[in-house]
Amino acid sequence: xxxxxxxxxxxxxxxxxxxxxxxxxxxxxxxxxxxxxxxxxxxxxxxxxxxxxxxxxxxxxxxxxxxxxxxxxxxxxxxxxxxxxxxxxxxxxxxxxxxxxxxxxxxxxxxxxxxxxxxxxxxxxxxxxxxxxxxxxxxxxxxxxxxxxxxxxxxxxxxxxxxxxxxxxxxxxxxxxxxxxxxxxxxxxxxxxxxxxxxxxxxxxxxxxxxxxxxxxxxxxxxxxxxxxxxxxxxxxxxxxxxxxxxxxxxxxxxxxxxxxxxxxxxxxxxxxxxxxxxxxxxxxxxxxxxxxxxxxxxxxxxxxxxxxxxxxxxxxxxxxxxxxxxxxxxxxxxxxxxxxxxxx
Numbered sequence: 139x140x141x142x143x144x145x146x147x148x149x150x151x152x153x154x155x156x157x158x159x160x161x162x163x164x165x166x167x168x169x170x171x172x173x174x175x176x177x178x179x180x181x182x183x184x185x186x187x188x189x190x191x192x193x194x195x196x197x198x199x200x201x202x203x204x205x206x207x208x209x210x211x212x213x214x215x216x217x218x219x220x221x222x223x224x225x226x227x228x229x230x231x232x233x234x235x236x237x238x239x240x241x242x243x244x245x246x247x248x249x250x251x252x253x254x255x256x257x258x259x260x261x262x263x264x265x266x267x268x269x270x271x272x273x274x275x276x277x278x279x280x281x282x283x284x285x286x287x288x289x290x291x292x293x294x295x296x297x298x299x300x301x302x303x304x305x306x307x308x309x310x311x312x313x314x315x316x317x318x319x320x321x322x323x324x325x326x327x328x329x330x331x332x333x334x335x336x337x338x339x340x341x342x343x344x345x346x347x348x349x350x351x352x353x354x355x356x357x358x359x360x361x362x363x364x365x366x367x368x369x370x371x372x373x374x375x376x377x378x379x380x381x382x383x384x385x386x387x388x389x390x391x392x393x394x395x396x397x398x399x400x401x402x403x404x405x406x407x408x409x410x411x412x413x414x415x416x417x418x419x420x421x422x423x424x425x426x427x428x429x430x431x432x433x434x435x436x437x438x439x440x441x442x443x444x445x446x447x448x449x450x451x452x453x454x455x456x457x458x459x460x461x462x463x464x465x466x467x468x469x470x471x472x473x474x475x476x477x478x479x480x481x482x483x
Contacts, residue, residue, distance in 0.1 A: 302339025
């Protein structure tokens with residue numbers, strides 16, 4: 139899970155396709171002049187210089203984290219010249235630091251790190267950079283920008299913002315509308331950002347009031363328990379914003395057990411179970427706001443480009459950007475077929 143909602147350049151695992159860079163000629167340029175920035179090639183699908191990428195992430199004890207590993211592995215397999223050195227994920231910061239140090243000692247060409255704790259792993263990120271190994275910091279951000287060459291991740295604030303706008307538009311014509319929020323772990327910065335985005339969006343809809351909020355723990359069990367408490371305390375409301383589709387499985391159990399269906403529910407992250415429910419359209423779950431695990435595939439693309447001293451195809455710059463933020467799209471029954479293949483278990 140991320141520790142930042144940095145706003146940056148939209149980038150997805152398939153968002154930037156290989157292609158020629160388009161630049162316009164000016165009247166005082168020779169007709170066949172090379173465009174600025176063309177001296178360094180952009181990364182494409184053709185095999186290039188061999189690159190060994192070290193990948194270190196936390197334990198895959200959550201559907202989204204498991205999808206991160208799957209996306210990283212499958213993307214690396216796409217490139218015949220890429221070797222992926224992947225560690226056994228750990229939520230113990232000391233263990234993960236040790237795993238990264240092992241990759242540094244192996245002298246991998248590039249490191250991709252999704253830290254269990256961004257602040258705690260900042261020093262080992264700095265160590266890698268000082269050793270001449272560029273670091274792609276995935277999602278949970280290090281405490282210092284000197285600890286990474288590029289950060290790529292999701293937009294937690296944007297998740298809440300887009301969830302709030304979707305709910306606001308659905309309840310636009312209803313007076314005195316009530317919404318409740320099933321948040322994630324409250325001591326995480328990402329939860330605060332998702333809640334802040336949601337609150338800011340609702341300011342645009344004076345007819346809507348947030349009447350209750352409970353924090354769960356991103357698990358099925360906590361989602362069920364906390365949702366049951368919300369349902370007991372609130373005898374009627376119009377919409378629910380649930381931060382995470384994994385805990386949403388439990389929330390839906392509680393809702394079914396209570397026999398409640400007077401409201402709409404919006405989930406978060408983009409689990410396949412949520413997308414299947416949205417497509418079936420036979421329950422309260424009507425949308426989910428994406429936090430795409432495809433960011434891991436994008437991180438592999440960026441690491442490969444770094445290792446081959448290339449830029450990003452589709453951009454004019456010779457270097458890859460320093461910050462890339464994925465967009466939190468809202469998935470509904472109207473666009474479900476487009477996003478269903480990205481759903482994770």
